[in-house]
Amino acid sequence: MLCFKQRLHAVLTNGQSLAIVVCGCLTQKSWSDSKQSCENLGARLVIINTQEKQDFISTLVQRAWIGLTDQQNSKVWKWVDGREVSKMFWGNGEPNNSGDERCVEISNYYSTPNNWNDLNCNYLLYFVCEKIMQ
């Protein structure tokens, strides 16, 4: 399987330094496979908790999985670190759960900064991983 991995470094205003890794394969991945792929890189699906991070991630890819899901408890959106979402950037009319949509992508179908869409977790997409640098 041919995959690519693009590493970018971002230093955010709160002093947190992140390595943002955009990953993809010719066969794109489901949300859970994307999550696993990030973990295999020693990283995690990206958590977007600031406007700055949202803006930055939105410039990287057209559509991609982020680390947000309500698979454990319907309508309670949680990040992959177990925290409930606080700041949200849903696209207009989202989340609409149009056919069992329990995972979240950023999508250029919507204009930034509000470009989150809930989507069926089995849908195949690129994904964005992050690794917090010490």
Ligand SMILES: [Ca+2]
């Ligand atoms: Ca949706």
